Amino acid sequence: xxxxxxxxxxxxxxxxxxxxxxxxxxxxxxxxxxxxxxxxxxxxxxxxxxxxxxxxxxxxxxxxxxxxxxxxxxxxxxxxxxxxxxxxxxxxxxxxxxxxxxxxxxxxxxxxxxxxxxxxxxxxxxxxxxxxxxxxxxxxxxxxxxxxxxxxxxxxxxxxxxxxxxxxxxxxxxxxxxxxxxxxxxxxxxxxxxxxxxxxxxxxxxxxxxxxxxxxxxxxxxxxxxxxxxxxxxxxxxxxxxxxxxxxxxxxxxxxxxxxxxxxxxxxxxxxxxxxxxxxxxxx
Amino acid sequence: xxxxxxxxxxxxxxxxxxxxxxxxxxxxxxxxxxxxxxxxxxxxxxxxxxxxxxxxxxxxxxxxxxxxxxxxxxxxxxxxxxxxxxxxxxxxxxxxxxxxxxxxxxxxxxxxxxxxxxxxxxxxxxxxxxxxxxxxxxxxxxxxxxxxxxxxxxxxxxxxxxxxxxxxxxxxxxxxxxxxxxxxxxxxxxxxxxxxxxxxxxxxxxxxxxxxxxxxxxxxxxxxxxxxxxxxxxxxxxxxxxxxxxxxxxxxxxxxxxxxxxxxxxxxxxxxxxxxxxxxxxxxxxxxxxxxxxxxxxxxxxxxxxxxxxxxxxxxxx
Numbered sequence: 001x002x003x004x005x006x007x008x009x010x011x012x013x014x015x016x017x018x019x020x021x022x023x024x025x026x027x028x029x030x031x032x033x034x035x036x037x038x039x040x041x042x043x044x045x046x047x048x049x050x051x052x053x054x055x056x057x058x059x060x061x062x063x064x065x066x067x068x069x070x071x072x073x074x075x076x077x078x079x080x081x082x083x084x085x086x087x088x089x090x091x092x093x094x095x096x097x098x099x100x101x102x103x104x105x106x107x108x109x110x111x112x113x114x115x116x117x118x119x120x121x122x123x124x125x126x127x128x129x130x131x132x133x134x135x136x137x138x139x140x141x142x143x144x145x146x147x148x149x150x151x152x153x154x155x156x157x158x159x160x161x162x163x164x165x166x167x168x169x170x171x172x173x174x175x176x177x178x179x180x181x182x183x184x185x186x187x188x189x190x191x192x193x194x195x196x197x198x199x200x201x202x203x204x205x206x207x208x209x210x211x212x213x214x215x216x217x218x219x220x221x222x223x224x225x226x227x228x229x230x231x232x233x234x235x236x237x238x239x240x241x242x243x244x245x246x247x248x249x250x251x252x253x254x255x256x257x258x259x260x261x262x263x264x265x266x267x268x269x270x271x272x273x274x275x276x277x278x279x280x281x282x283x284x
Numbered sequence: 285x286x287x288x289x290x291x292x293x294x295x296x297x298x299x300x301x302x303x304x305x306x307x308x309x310x311x312x313x314x315x316x317x318x319x320x321x322x323x324x325x326x327x328x329x330x331x332x333x334x335x336x337x338x339x340x341x342x343x344x345x346x347x348x349x350x351x352x353x354x355x356x357x358x359x360x361x362x363x364x365x366x367x368x369x370x371x372x373x374x375x376x377x378x379x380x381x382x383x384x385x386x387x388x389x390x391x392x393x394x395x396x397x398x399x400x401x402x403x404x405x406x407x408x409x410x411x412x413x414x415x416x417x418x419x420x421x422x423x424x425x426x427x428x429x430x431x432x433x434x435x436x437x438x439x440x441x442x443x444x445x446x447x448x449x450x451x452x453x454x455x456x457x458x459x460x461x462x463x464x465x466x467x468x469x470x471x472x473x474x475x476x477x478x479x480x481x482x483x484x485x486x487x488x489x490x491x492x493x494x495x496x497x498x499x500x501x502x503x504x505x506x507x508x509x510x511x512x513x514x515x516x517x518x519x520x521x522x523x524x525x526x527x528x529x530x531x532x533x534x535x536x537x538x539x540x541x542x543x544x545x546x547x548x549x550x551x552x553x554x555x556x557x558x559x560x561x562x563x564x565x566x567x568x569x570x571x572x573x574x575x576x577x578x579x580x581x582x583x584x585x586x587x588x589x590x591x592x593x594x595x596x597x598x599x600x601x602x
Contacts, residue, residue: 113294117302125558125574129571132565133309212427213543216427235429235548241445251430263421263425
């Protein structure tokens with residue numbers, strides 16, 4: 001089990017893994033553990049913007065909706081967007097990186113040019129325009145984030161491919177008449193993937209932050225709750241100047257803890273699969 | 285020279301492609317642009333035809349594209365739906381306010397990131413190192429607007445939390461104006477600086493550790509140089525090289541940061557402009573600001589690479 005090896009030496013990696021497992025569990029069984037329907041509005045004046053009470057552990061919003069339930073339902077959307085966007089980025093980035101590195105030449109130059117263009121695009125602005133123009137659905141948000149995050153993956157994959165394709169087993173495979181497709185999927189990909197995974201966990205962090213960013217600007221899916229959307233409602237209600245801390249603190253804390261967890265995991269993976277980093281740079 | 289020319293051509297191609305993306309995006313919006321522009325009942329076919337012709341939307345696509353490029357280079361970014369004014373004028377006015385906020389925030393974040401990075405690298409493996417890493421990573425993991433809201437809640441009583449100046453205030457002298465500006469700027473600038481310093485911290489730390497294990501550092505140590513003078517004269521200048529290229533890495537955080545932080549603190553810059561444009565579906569503003577920011581990023585990258593190649597001769601041989 002490589003995974004056990006990876007996290008054996010890293011305290012923070014373990015911490016990240018455990019925290020993340022907790023949040024994933026909450027997201028999966030969310031509807032069963034949420035005390036209320038997050039859309040259910042309050043029935044009495046006491047329930048409007050109430051601070052934490054016994055029946056509402058994290059208080060309520062300006063419509064009397066339960067904040068804890070919003071956070072639990074929000075975990076589903078925030079994590080879903082994180083995983084889905086990062087998967088899109090991973091598939092696109094790896095494909096382009098392997099193709100560019102493996103074939104080299106004109107194709108490589110062309111693809112890397114595309115990467116450069118995407119890198120110099122301020123991708124969040126691009127995501128704003130794409131979602132604002134094409135509609136605020138969850139799919140559009142995932143696509144907008146995913147299709148702007150693949151560049152780093154592509155670069156890492158390409159440079160890994162460049163070294164792997166000169167290795168003896170690949171040359172031997174080619175001499176034996178293996179097809180390009182076979183070499184790329186059976187020989188190159190397995191050797192490139194570990195670093196790609198390390199990078200992808202970092203992309204998940206960025207995607208979760210990006211979703212919160214878009215939601216805050218009013219580009220979130222209005223039919224769902226996510227952590228970013230709860231913070232947006234809190235901002236629109238003026239929770240900060242009213243001192244209604246229970247309205248926006250929990251959602252932001254969740255984002256911070258989850259993003260940190262992914263970063264820890266990514267560092268642990270990176271350090272394991274990238275021996276140059278080991279001992280020398282040694283991040284937490 | 286070759287490197288410079290290559291990078292210049294790359295940048296131009298990038299700008300051209302950004303123009304293409306910008307052009308295409310506006311044309312895939314569901315619905316007819318004329319209908320979006322004139323939102324109102326009683327639109328007759330006659331009016332639609334008139335405006336379609338006026339905006340040149342009846343011409344073939346390549347003619348429209350040519351016109352678009354031409355107008356863009358003449359500084360015409362269209363007319364804002366909600367302001368009914370040229371986008372360019374609004375943009376320039378707001379840009380000034382944004383820069384006033386971003387300049388000090390960026391300086392503080394670079395200074396803070398470098399300082400903490402040096403301490404962390406020098407004391408690596410110690411408790412201080414761990415604490416500083418958690419500190420920087422922690423701020424990196426926070427949505428900027430959320431930190432801004434916390435600051436408003438906690439420090440709202442001590443500093444102004446809305447706009448750039450006190451409404452209706454008459455300033456007797458420049459000093460009074462600057463004091464008021466500082467009062468308004470403090471919290472948003474602090475929020476941005478804290479969020480942004482993480483990237484500088486991480487790069488500084490890892491680069492410095494790299495340099496500290498290089499043989500020239502060992503030589504300096506063997507020669508009996510004091511640790512502070514090794515840092516100051518030898519390793520820090522070398523470790524700072526990649527910081528120049530970090531402009532491009534950090535720009536995403538910077539952009540996300542200033543858009544939301546301006547919104548939270550109602551700072552009248554490009555960020556609030558974007559926020560309102562989203563609410564009001566003011567597409568020309570969105571398009572204009574996208575184009576402007578994208579081109580600025582390309583220029584910033586280009587400048588960073590040129591500076592880097594000038595101060596680090598190794599780059600040219602790659």
